Amino acid sequence: MIKIKNLSKKFDKTLSLDNVSLELVKGDAIALMGANGAGKTTLIRSILGxxxxxxxxxxxKGLDPIKARTEVLKHVSFVPQLPPPIKLSLGELIYYVCQSSGVEEARIYHYATQMKLDVKANLHKSFFKLSGGMKQKLLIAISLAKESEIVIYDEPTANLDPKARDDFYALIQESQKEKLTLFVTHRIEEVESIVNREIYMDMGKVVSDERC
Ligand SMILES: Nc1ncnc2c1ncn2[C@@H]1O[C@H](COP(=O)(O)OP(=O)(O)O)[C@@H](O)[C@H]1O
Ligand SMILES: [Mg+2]
Incomplete structure (x- = not known):
């Protein structure tokens, strides 16, 4: 589903990606690991165009994510490490997502409830004003509701308490089949039972790639 060939990315003098080649296929559930600055987010942003x-x-999926960005993003759910500063209310945001991506509103509510986020009580609140954990829960609910073939999470549990983390991993486990899931994580023990492939990066290079 994703083919990366000899990819390098340089910002001024920093070589953030150094000749990375990877093939990510359907059914892969990947933990992408490595120290801060290893190039993980740059790799994800390159995949997203x-x-x-x-x-x-x-x-x-055979497409150039820059030239065919809109088409590519139709197949991808992405939850960034830092939630974007969206000023819309939750009601408006959910309406927008449903209109623009063809997501069913009921599914967002379903997954939000599973993540213990009360959307109805916060419908008129700005997304911007939610706590970090609430933002993350809503973005996770939307990512699961979208039913994408490719799901990418950049440190999805960073703002979640332990109970919410368990809820998240239980939901992921049941929705994961027939997809490609990529987690950036510093906590391998959290994702160990879910992933079947572990990729480590260091200084812009893939230093290990193992199926487990
Ligand atoms: N937009 C950018 N402009 C300049 N340098 C960047 C940019 N994005 C990342 N870098 C640099 O690229 C390297 C890899 O960063 P990043 O991909 O964010 O690593 P990671 O996500 O693994 O922590 C770092 O040295 C970082 O400073
Ligand atoms: Mg990063």
Whole structure:
């Protein structure tokens, strides 16, 4: 589903990705690990078409994520590490997501409830004003409601308490089949039972890639 060939990305003098080649296939549930600055977020942003490669190429379902960004993003659910500063109310945001991505509103409510987020009580509140954990829960609910073939989480549990983490992993486990799931994480013990592939990066390179 995702083919990365000899991908390098340079910002001024920093080589953030150094000749990375990876093939990510359906059914892969991947833990992407490595120290801060290893290049994980740059790799994800390259997959999402945010960055032009300095050299090499990225293909998502056979498409160039820069040239065919809209088409590519239809197949992808992405939860960033830091929630975007969205000023819309929850009601407006959910309406927007449903209209723009064809997501069923009832599914967002369903997953929000599973994540113990009371959407109805907060419908008129700005997304911006929710706590970090509430934002994360809503973004997770939307990502699951979207039923994408490719699901990418950049440190999804960073703002969640232990109970919410358990809820999240239980939901992931039941929704995961037939997908490609990529987690950036510093806590391998949390995802160990869910993933079947562990990729480590260091200084812009993939230093290990093992099926487990
Ligand atoms: N937009 C950018 N502009 C300049 N340098 C960047 C940018 N994004 C990332 N970098 C640099 O690239 C390297 C890898 O960063 P990043 O991909 O965010 O690592 P990670 O997500 O593994 O912590 C770091 O040295 C970082 O400073
Ligand atoms: Mg990062």
């Amino acid at each position: 945010y960055y032009h490669p300095s050299s090499g190429s990225v293909e998502v």
